[in-house]
Amino acid sequence: MKVYVDADACPVKDIIISEGRSAQIPVILVTSFSHFSNAEQPSGVETIYVDSGADAADYRIMKLAETGDIIVTQDYGLASLGLAKGNIVLHHKGFRYTNENIDQLLQTRYLSAMARKGGKRTKGPKPFTAEDREQFKKLFKQIISSLE
Template identity: 70%
Template sequence: MKILIDGDACPVKDIVIEEAVRRKIPVTIVTSFSHYSNAEQPPGVKTVYVDSGADAADFRIIQLAVKGDLLVTQDYGLASLALPKGLTVLHHKGFQYDNDNIGQLLESRYLSAMIRKSGKRTKGPKPFTTEDRHKFRHLLVTILKEKTTES
């Protein structure tokens, strides 16, 4: 198992890296060249850079992923591609995507896009909070414990 991070706008990279390094689980961060960094990563953590195209990171993540991997993303579309491939998919706000919630999440995203397309405004996401960080860490640790005891 490895952990993949949709890295362009992921506010919990540090948490994922910390928990993964502690457990010696490899991490791959996929991000666009526009977010290039010379920062050194800990052993077991690598960064894969992709073009800045609309879905370049998503396509690369799906290409790299194998059944049993864990993915961290806020992108509902990417989550919907990863679930049938057998990935465990987590949102940075501390919930897990699954076959029961992905349809409703995609529908909500679509309806919001249609409202904006008609010229109206929609509310953006709520700010990311310290409580969200704690909730995410708790979920991640729980999932990692489950996955490492399965192996």
């Protein structure tokens, strides 16, 4: 098992790396070249750089992930693909994507996009909070321990 992180805008990379290392689960950060860093990652953590094009990180994650791997993303499209492939897919705000909730999430995203296209203003995501961070950490640890 491995953990793949859609890492460009992921605010919980440090939690994933820390908990992944503790459980000896490899962590792969997939990020665009525009976020390139010479910083050395700890053992068990790999960074894969992809082009800055739309969905480049998503395509690479889907190419690499195997059934049962964990994917952390805020992208509903990637979450949907991961679920179809048999992955465990988590959002950084501490909820798990499921076959039961993904259709509603995709529908809401579509309706918001259509409203914006029609000139209406829609609300953006709520700010990421310390509570979200703790909720993610709790869920991530729970998922890892259930797979051991």
